[in-house]
Amino acid sequence: MTLGSEEYWLSEVNKAPELVENAVAVMPTPSIWSKYVEFKVNESKDALLALFKQGLEETQWHIDKSQTFWLKYMEFLKLQFSELVHDAYIQRLSVPHVQLDQTFSAFSDFVQERNLNYEESLGSASHIADKTRKMVALREKWEYEVKSSGGSLKVDRLRQYLEWELGNKDAFNFARGLFERILALNPADERLWHRYIWHIWVDKVPFSKIKIPADTKAARELIDRAVFCLPNSQSLYATKLRLQPSMEGAIQLFAECEDSGIVGDELLFQFLFSVKQLYRENGISIEDLKGVFEKHIDSLPKLVFTSTLVLDIDQNFAQDMLMKQLKQFRNDSLFWQHFASVNFRKSVAVYKSVKRSDKIYIEFMETKVILDTFTHGTPQEIEKAYSLMIPLQPTKKRQLDISEEPAVKRSSKSQRDREHASIVVQGDISVDELHDLLKNLKVVSVTGNKTRIIELGTKSEKMLALSRLNFAKKFSLNAYDAENTTLWVNNYPPYWHDSNLKTKFSEFGTVLDLRIPSHEKRERRRFCYVQYSTAQEAATAVEALDGQNGLEVRFSDPSQRRSRTDALEEGREVLVRGLPFSMSGDNIEVFVKKYSNPSSIRVPPGRRGQSNDGFAFLDFDTAADAANAAEALSDKFVSGRKLSAVVASRQKASKPKQSTVNTLSVRNYGTSKAELLELLGEFGTFDVQDDNGGLKVTYTKIQDAGRALLGLDGRELNGQKLAVRNLAERGMKPRTIG
Structure with missing residues (x-):
C-alpha cells in the first residue's frame, strides 16, 4: 500500500475518521470526498452545500467514478434544497461521465414527477447531453480498456490514455482528471507529479503571463500534495521554491529543507533562481538579493552558473562572484566561458595574468586573447596574433596522445562546426553588403534580418570576420562570437x-x-x-530546463557527438524487438535484467497511446557482454510475444527525395472532412485535392508534412483511425505549390 494513495487514505480513515480532512487535501477522489461529507454531516446545510460544490469541482473530471459523489449530492439537494435539483441535473448533463445515459433517464423521470413541460425541458436537456455524449464516445474505448485492466496494467493503460488526451485540442480538464486517477493509484511517481504541476501551472496560462501569487494558487496546492507523498524529493521541493510568493517564504522553506537534510545542488540553484524571480516581480531590494546570494554562494560546486543568474540584474556583482571562484576553477574551460560572457575584456586581462603566474593553457581563452588583439591591438600585434591562429586549428594529421582513445571514424566528408564557427551581427546591413565585407572568407550561411547569424568555414575565419565587422566604419555594427549560444x-x-x-x-x-x-x-x-x-x-x-519533465537541454557541441554513438560503433549496443506495446519502461528494465546487466536502457516512447513502439536499446560495457545478452534474450516470450535480440549496427538509411516529402495521402476519415482539414491546418499551410476516396495534401514546407505524417497517422477521428502516407509510398506523382 503506497503512502498517499487512495487505498492508503481509505484504510487510514476507516481506522481514524478524523483523518479524512487530511485525506481529502492530499487525494481528493470521489470516494474520499464521499467520506468527507459524511464526516461533516452535522454541519449546517449551507456549509454542506458549499462542501458538495467544492467536491463536485474537484471530482467531476473523474469521468469513470464521479457519479458516486454526484448521486450523494443529489440526495442532499432533494432533502434540503429541492429548488436546486433541476439546475443540478442540467449542469450534470454538460459534464462528461460514463453514466450519462442514466443521468438523462433520471432527469426524464424527475420532469414527469414535477409535471414540468416535458417537451421543452427534455428538448433543451437532450441538446446539452448530445454534445457531452460525443465527448464521452471518443473516450469509451479507453475507459473500457482501463476498466478491463488491473494492477500495474491498469496504470499503464491510464498513462497511454493520458498521452492521447494531452495530444487533443482543448482537453485540459480531461487530462487533469487522468492525472488525478493515475496518482490515486501510484502517488510515488515523481515524474508524473512534475508533469501534472506543469500542466496546471503553465499549459493553462501562457508562461509569460504567470504572476505570483494569483495564477499559481492551484499549482501551489498541487505541490503541497506532491511533497506529502514524496517527502524526500529534492526536485519537487525545488519546484515548490519556484512557486513561493515571497522571499521570506522561499528562505523559510529552504531552511526547512536544510534542517531535513534534503538540500542538494538542484535545490540550492532553484532557491537562488526563485529569489531572483521574486526580486523582479515583487520589488525586493538589490541589497536583499545580494545578501541571499553571498550567504549561499560557496555551496555550489560550480558557482559559475550563479553568475548567469544575476548577470541581467547586476553585471558587477556577477563579475565579483566569478573572481571569488578564480582560484578554485582557473583550470576549468567552462568557468572562463562564463567569465567571457560576463565581461570579455576583464576575462582576457585576468586570464593573461593567471597564465603568467600559474602557467595554465585554456584553448577557449587563447582564441579570446587573439580576438581581443584583433580588436584592440597594434598592426604588429595583429600580425603576430594571426600567425598564432594556425596552431589552434585542427590539422589533418596529429600525434595521438597516449591517454586518448582513437576517434571513431564518422565520415570522409569534413564536418560543419556551426556552433564554434558562427557569429551574431546586429545592425542595419544587407546580405550583399555583408558578403562584400567578408570577401575572401568562406561564408557558409547567413540567416535572420535585423539580427543575423553568420556561419563561417573555420574558427580562424570567424575571428577575422569579427574584426572586419566591428571595425567597418561605413556601418554601425555589433558583432560577437556565437559560441555557447546554441542548445x-x-x-x-x-x-x-x-x-x-x-x-x-x-x-x-x-x-x-x-x-x-x-x-x-x-x-x-x-x-x-x-x-x-x-x-x-x-x-x-x-x-532551468535540463531534466525537467524528461527534457534534455545541453550546449550543442559537434565535437561531443561521437560519444553518443560509441556503444553502437563498438558493438556494445543490443536491439531488442517484439516487446508488448503496453509494457512500461520500468517493466522492460526488470525483464531484461533477468538475463543481462546493461549499463543503460533506452525505450523510445510509443505512438498512438502506446507505452513503447515494441523495441528497446540496451548498452553494455563490452562487446562480449552485448553478444551474450543478445543470445540470452533471443526467442524469449513476453505476454505471448516472441522477442528477437541482435547486436545493433549502423545502417545507412536511404534518403527520401525532397520532391516527394511534402505531399501526403490521407484516407479513412469517413464523413469528418471538415474536422480533418482543421487538424491538417495545425501543422502548417497546405493545399488539398480529392483523391479517389481520400485526400491528397501538399504542404508548403517539407518539415510541416513530416510533422503531419508523424502526428496524424493512426490518430482516431470520430472513431476511425486515419491512414496517412507519404505520396511516394503509393507510387503517385507529387505536385508542388508556390
Missing part, C-alpha cells in the same frame, strides 16, 4: 511543435533560430536546436 534539446513532448518550443524557450531570452532536424528527416526521436542571442541566456535555459 541541443531532446525528448520534448510529442505534442510540442514549432510554436510551443519557441514560446517555451523564449522565456529565458531572445531566440534567434530554431532548427528541428527530426521533423525534416522524419525521425521518430524528437530533438531540435535552439539558438539564443547571448551565451548567458542559453546557460539560464540549460539550468
Whole structure:
C-alpha cells in the first residue's frame, strides 16, 4: 500500500475518521470526498452545500467514478434544497461521465414527477447531453480498456490514455482528471507529479503571463500534495521554491529543507533562481538579493552558473562572484566561458595574468586573447596574433596522445562546426553588403534580418570576420562570437511543435533560430536546436530546463557527438524487438535484467497511446557482454510475444527525395472532412485535392508534412483511425505549390 494513495487514505480513515480532512487535501477522489461529507454531516446545510460544490469541482473530471459523489449530492439537494435539483441535473448533463445515459433517464423521470413541460425541458436537456455524449464516445474505448485492466496494467493503460488526451485540442480538464486517477493509484511517481504541476501551472496560462501569487494558487496546492507523498524529493521541493510568493517564504522553506537534510545542488540553484524571480516581480531590494546570494554562494560546486543568474540584474556583482571562484576553477574551460560572457575584456586581462603566474593553457581563452588583439591591438600585434591562429586549428594529421582513445571514424566528408564557427551581427546591413565585407572568407550561411547569424568555414575565419565587422566604419555594427549560444534539446513532448518550443524557450531570452532536424528527416526521436542571442541566456535555459519533465537541454557541441554513438560503433549496443506495446519502461528494465546487466536502457516512447513502439536499446560495457545478452534474450516470450535480440549496427538509411516529402495521402476519415482539414491546418499551410476516396495534401514546407505524417497517422477521428502516407509510398506523382 503506497503512502498517499487512495487505498492508503481509505484504510487510514476507516481506522481514524478524523483523518479524512487530511485525506481529502492530499487525494481528493470521489470516494474520499464521499467520506468527507459524511464526516461533516452535522454541519449546517449551507456549509454542506458549499462542501458538495467544492467536491463536485474537484471530482467531476473523474469521468469513470464521479457519479458516486454526484448521486450523494443529489440526495442532499432533494432533502434540503429541492429548488436546486433541476439546475443540478442540467449542469450534470454538460459534464462528461460514463453514466450519462442514466443521468438523462433520471432527469426524464424527475420532469414527469414535477409535471414540468416535458417537451421543452427534455428538448433543451437532450441538446446539452448530445454534445457531452460525443465527448464521452471518443473516450469509451479507453475507459473500457482501463476498466478491463488491473494492477500495474491498469496504470499503464491510464498513462497511454493520458498521452492521447494531452495530444487533443482543448482537453485540459480531461487530462487533469487522468492525472488525478493515475496518482490515486501510484502517488510515488515523481515524474508524473512534475508533469501534472506543469500542466496546471503553465499549459493553462501562457508562461509569460504567470504572476505570483494569483495564477499559481492551484499549482501551489498541487505541490503541497506532491511533497506529502514524496517527502524526500529534492526536485519537487525545488519546484515548490519556484512557486513561493515571497522571499521570506522561499528562505523559510529552504531552511526547512536544510534542517531535513534534503538540500542538494538542484535545490540550492532553484532557491537562488526563485529569489531572483521574486526580486523582479515583487520589488525586493538589490541589497536583499545580494545578501541571499553571498550567504549561499560557496555551496555550489560550480558557482559559475550563479553568475548567469544575476548577470541581467547586476553585471558587477556577477563579475565579483566569478573572481571569488578564480582560484578554485582557473583550470576549468567552462568557468572562463562564463567569465567571457560576463565581461570579455576583464576575462582576457585576468586570464593573461593567471597564465603568467600559474602557467595554465585554456584553448577557449587563447582564441579570446587573439580576438581581443584583433580588436584592440597594434598592426604588429595583429600580425603576430594571426600567425598564432594556425596552431589552434585542427590539422589533418596529429600525434595521438597516449591517454586518448582513437576517434571513431564518422565520415570522409569534413564536418560543419556551426556552433564554434558562427557569429551574431546586429545592425542595419544587407546580405550583399555583408558578403562584400567578408570577401575572401568562406561564408557558409547567413540567416535572420535585423539580427543575423553568420556561419563561417573555420574558427580562424570567424575571428577575422569579427574584426572586419566591428571595425567597418561605413556601418554601425555589433558583432560577437556565437559560441555557447546554441542548445541541443531532446525528448520534448510529442505534442510540442514549432510554436510551443519557441514560446517555451523564449522565456529565458531572445531566440534567434530554431532548427528541428527530426521533423525534416522524419525521425521518430524528437530533438531540435535552439539558438539564443547571448551565451548567458542559453546557460539560464540549460539550468532551468535540463531534466525537467524528461527534457534534455545541453550546449550543442559537434565535437561531443561521437560519444553518443560509441556503444553502437563498438558493438556494445543490443536491439531488442517484439516487446508488448503496453509494457512500461520500468517493466522492460526488470525483464531484461533477468538475463543481462546493461549499463543503460533506452525505450523510445510509443505512438498512438502506446507505452513503447515494441523495441528497446540496451548498452553494455563490452562487446562480449552485448553478444551474450543478445543470445540470452533471443526467442524469449513476453505476454505471448516472441522477442528477437541482435547486436545493433549502423545502417545507412536511404534518403527520401525532397520532391516527394511534402505531399501526403490521407484516407479513412469517413464523413469528418471538415474536422480533418482543421487538424491538417495545425501543422502548417497546405493545399488539398480529392483523391479517389481520400485526400491528397501538399504542404508548403517539407518539415510541416513530416510533422503531419508523424502526428496524424493512426490518430482516431470520430472513431476511425486515419491512414496517412507519404505520396511516394503509393507510387503517385507529387505536385508542388508556390
